[in-house]
Amino acid sequence: MAPNNPAPPDSTRRSERSRRAIYDAAIALVVEVGYPKTTIEGIAARAGVGKQTIYRWWGSKADVLLEAFLDLSEQAARTAAQEHESHEGREGRAGHESQGIPDTGDLAADLKLVLRATVDELRDPGFEAPSRALAADGVVNEELGRRFVAQLLEPQLQLYVDRLRSAQETGQVRPDIDPRIALELFVSPLAQRWLQYTGPITYEYTDTLVDYALNGLAPR
């Protein structure tokens, strides 16, 4: 702790500790018993808080879990960005900004970089188990699947849409291409290999996906 930082008021610190305990409990329960059997009661008991504390902040278990996963993704992205930036010897930038896709003007290089970071994230044990548990429940629970995709996955995919649009402006991607479909050519194969164990997940693999998607399979 930096000595000059004024300590937050006790109630704020208590709230922050409770919030963190609730996130951790919610994610641990989804890993252990799955989404259908995770309850507000179970989360409260494991977090050591009263049920009413959870209901004061969130309307349902889906709301709690959604925030817990957003928090988990932000932590993972922050860690990855800090590691990357310390490698590069640059100043750290905190928060969401680091989740954007770089635009160096070289589309292939930028996509490869981001997909390699995704490979690292998918292999991170702290991220993998809860993400698998939630993804599995989303496959058989359409409402849950759609909700979590809309709030967790789609915002990530929109970053690819933005990067592909910028590449259309510089002429690296054809103007008639729909970026929302185009991104699936390199994102979905990685997702399927991860979800269904259909093949190994390596940097070489994601680099290849980017090359195939940009250049196509037919002779040029």
Place this chain on the structure above:
Amino acid sequence: MAPNNPAPPDSTRRSERSRRAIYDAAIALVVEVGYPKTTIEGIAARAGVGKQTIYRWWGSKADVLLEAFLDLSEQAARTAAQEHESHEGREGRAGHESQGIPDTGDLAADLKLVLRATVDELRDPGFEAPSRALAADGVVNEELGRRFVAQLLEPQLQLYVDRLRSAQETGQVRPDIDPRIALELFVSPLAQRWLQYTGPITYEYTDTLVDYALNGLAPR
């Protein structure tokens, strides 16, 4: 029944009826309670057979389910092929042969045809619910996931490998392309949309995937 067909011996007919009842029971249970809670006992009770009947033919519940799904896929493929062939006014060809990917010399047209049939299959309610239940369990159970992919999904994917190899021979696909990765550019986006509800599944969508994959996103 064709009157000239000799009737099978009673025990064969009884076995066939039991086998069918066991397949149906296994698939219904996976849909209702999921893979972890599906048991040999439960399948036997629902099928109206003794446990020992199941153990005589299969070593485990995974073995029963694997065969039940193979049977379900074959039925779906046979139905789709018959419908297609009656549209075309051709003679029906039974069994596995109809699952091959056509080779008319026009790679894009052949891939689009097969992916449109997959769209139909993924939307077939009799196929969708059990496939989702099994896929969901495979996401969190690596052994189950790998086994079912190896025995149910990978043989289907190898048909694309064969078709892409043939296209390499005729110069429609670059010789340096790895067909096993290339097929993922159009197969995995459809799979992810189906598994995760990330977007609508239409013929127009799968046609677009084929065009993007073959021609690439970059200007030609």
